[in-house]
Amino acid sequence: xxxxxxxxxxxxxxxxxxxxxxxxxxxxxxxxxxxxxxxxxxxxxxxxxxxxxxxxxxxxxxxxxxxxxxxxxxxxxxxxxxxxxxxxxxxxxxxxxxxxxxxxxxxxxxxx
Amino acid sequence: xxxxxxxxxxxxxxxxxxxxxxxxxxxxxxxxxxxxxxxxxxxxxxxxxxxxxxxxxxxxxxxxxxxxxxxxxxxxxxxxxxxxxxxxxxxxxxxxxxxxxxxxxxxxxxxxxxx
Numbered sequence: 276x277x278x279x280x281x282x283x284x285x286x287x288x289x290x291x292x293x294x295x296x297x298x299x300x301x302x303x304x305x306x307x308x309x310x311x312x313x314x315x316x317x318x319x320x321x322x323x324x325x326x327x328x329x330x331x332x333x334x335x336x337x338x339x340x341x342x343x344x345x346x347x348x349x350x351x352x353x354x355x356x357x358x359x360x361x362x363x364x365x366x367x368x369x370x371x372x373x374x375x376x377x378x379x380x381x382x383x384x385x386x387x
Numbered sequence: 388x389x390x391x392x393x394x395x396x397x398x399x400x401x402x403x404x405x406x407x408x409x410x411x412x413x414x415x416x417x418x419x420x421x422x423x424x425x426x427x428x429x430x431x432x433x434x435x436x437x438x439x440x441x442x443x444x445x446x447x448x449x450x451x452x453x454x455x456x457x458x459x460x461x462x463x464x465x466x467x468x469x470x471x472x473x474x475x476x477x478x479x480x481x482x483x484x485x486x487x488x489x490x491x492x493x494x495x496x497x498x499x500x501x502x
Binding site: 316317318319320321364366374375376377378379380 | 389391420422429430431432435443445477479491493494495496
């Protein structure tokens with residue numbers, strides 16, 4: 276089964292709101308986590324990553340938070356825009372140096 | 388444009404048939420990853436090749452196989468197709484064998500429909 280999962284399959288927000296997308300993982304050995312954005316008809320695109328020696332990392336309008344105690348990951352998008360509408364996946368590195376394991380995704384819908 | 392090229396973009400075939408999906412990685416990338424994306428299973432890792440050799444294996448069925456050629460392009464072969472194999476198949480590439488999120492690039496996928 277999946278070792279990474281998302282709490283909610285869909286999230287609807289208004290333009291300008293802050294969005295929070297959550298993810299739970301079950302593999303305590305995972306040490307690397309990534310958020311991807313997938314727009315319709317396209318492949319996943321890298322947003323931001325975080326290693327297990329950190330609990331927060333910020334990018335442009337995005338912040339990833341990692342809580343290793345409860346094995347929880349979240350992606351915060353500030354001032355959400357219609358262009359942010361997409362499916363968001365969290366992924367973890369299941370073995371050192373090999374491929375990522377993806378969660379099932381959360382669909383973010385931003386209305387104007 | 389990620390620089391990863393996948394062909395064909397769309398493919399419709401009948402059950403029991405065999406198809407080959409092709410992937411050309413970004414110039415200079417040595418690793419190729421194959422993923423299957425279906426509505427109920429999300430993105431499933433199938434297999435990884437690095438410089439022509441199999442590096443890691445995920446949930447790849449025995450009916451499926453892959454290879455990476457000397458020019459680094461890769462092919463995913465799907466045989467004895469079943470309706471449940473209908474999915475979007477992604478190829479991704481990276482320079483290194485060790486995975487790093489900001490250095491892996493996904494193609495736009497090949498839509499396979501089995502009827």
